[in-house]
Structure formats: C-alpha cells, structure tokens
Amino acid sequence: MLRAARQLQARGAGTVILHTERLSLWLGDRPLWADSTRMDPAGIVSPVGAGDAFCAGCLYGIHEGWTVDRCLHLAHRAAAAALRGATATDGIPPLGVLLG
Numbered sequence: 001m002l003r004a005a006r007q008l009q010a011r012g013a014g015t016v017i018l019h020t021e022r023l024s025l026w027l028g029d030r031p032l033w034a035d036s037t038r039m040d041p042a043g044i045v046s047p048v049g050a051g052d053a054f055c056a057g058c059l060y061g062i063h064e065g066w067t068v069d070r071c072l073h074l075a076h077r078a079a080a081a082a083l084r085g086a087t088a089t090d091g092i093p094p095l096g097v098l099l100g
Helices: 002-010 050-064 068-083 095-099
Strands: 016-019 023-027 031-035
Touching: 002 016, 002 023, 016 050, 016 068, 023 068, 031 068, 050 068, 068 095
Parallel strands: none
Antiparallel strands: 016 023, 023 031
C-alpha cells in the first residue's frame, strides 16, 4: 500500500488515502496507518457503500479541519456502520453516534 501511495504522489497526487477491510493508510508528508474497526462477519449485511462511507468520513473530517487520526476514526466507524445495512446508507446512524 505504501509503495502504491508513493507512486501516486510521484505522479502528482497530494495526500493519498487508501483503505482495506483491515487497515488504512493516509500518506501526506508522512505515512499514518490505522487499523479498521473490527467486526464479526456474522454482523455484515452487505458491503455496499462501505467504501463510500469511509471516503465520506475522511472528506467530512478534512472539511472540518480535523486531525488525520480523527478523520480516520470517523471513516472507519462509518464504513463499519455501512456494513450493517442492506443499502449504502441504511446502516449509518447520525454523526454523533458515529463519533461516540
């Protein structure tokens, strides 16, 4: 992941954010790794929307001027919540619940 992120930066990308079901990488000036929210596979209803929810969490945090750690915290929680719903959005609770 780090090699791929660095290749994207070498081609002109600024900050690069990559994620998998197990971890994420935020590469700005330096790499920051974060573990994903662990879930019992039995609690996963559908993977639809989980990546979009992760992205939305990052974008919201960036918009609000949050730290990278706080952005990734929200992003991972949003992705995990999305996995609990049948559609892209029905598993996602209000922001306050995600941040709790």
